[in-house]
Amino acid sequence: METKKSQPGIGFVIAVVVCAVIAVASTVGFLYFRTTPYHSLYVLKKAIINRDAPTVLKYLDTDAILDNMAKDALSRMDKKEPARNKFEEHMQKAGKDVVRQLVPQLKKQMGDALTDFLLSYDNAPLFGDLRRATVFALAVDVKGDNAQVRQRGKDKVSFTMRKAPEGHWRINWINSDALKMLH
Numbered sequence: 001m002e003t004k005k006s007q008p009g010i011g012f013v014i015a016v017v018v019c020a021v022i023a024v025a026s027t028v029g030f031l032y033f034r035t036t037p038y039h040s041l042y043v044l045k046k047a048i049i050n051r052d053a054p055t056v057l058k059y060l061d062t063d064a065i066l067d068n069m070a071k072d073a074l075s076r077m078d079k080k081e082p083a084r085n086k087f088e089e090h091m092q093k094a095g096k097d098v099v100r101q102l103v104p105q106l107k108k109q110m111g112d113a114l115t116d117f118l119l120s121y122d123n124a125p126l127f128g129d130l131r132r133a134t135v136f137a138l139a140v141d142v143k144g145d146n147a148q149v150r151q152r153g154k155d156k157v158s159f160t161m162r163k164a165p166e167g168h169w170r171i172n173w174i175n176s177d178a179l180k181m182l183h
Contacts, residue, residue: 037147040169041135053115062110064172
């Protein structure tokens, strides 16, 4: 007596192929998502909530942020009224010199200061908002290795990011108006 080997039905083969396509598409999608600013922002958000300073510092280019803040401050100083007399002129120059001299000192202290800030900052409503926030509420405009990030529906850029050689994205400029929400 001959026994028939049962072969899988066409439905089984289709199900296996569909599962394989979904698995490959999910893997490719996840690997792509990990290279986007959205993923870096998500990891940064989680690190802030967990008060994980080393991870926060991985996604913040503190040197570039401080350089850009100084550049913005100097630019605002230049836009103000011109000096009316020699004393005001010297004071303006002194103010610019102070900004330029402070930046290297701030760079040296930034990592420790940010760590202390994360561990001591206790604004429960802000952390609650951050927990509920989604990175997809942000509009990210990527151009090469640079990205401009703003709140959806807003015209003003909140911060910019640059792609790091390791593949993740780092914030390198923060709009000073955005820092006002931390008060």
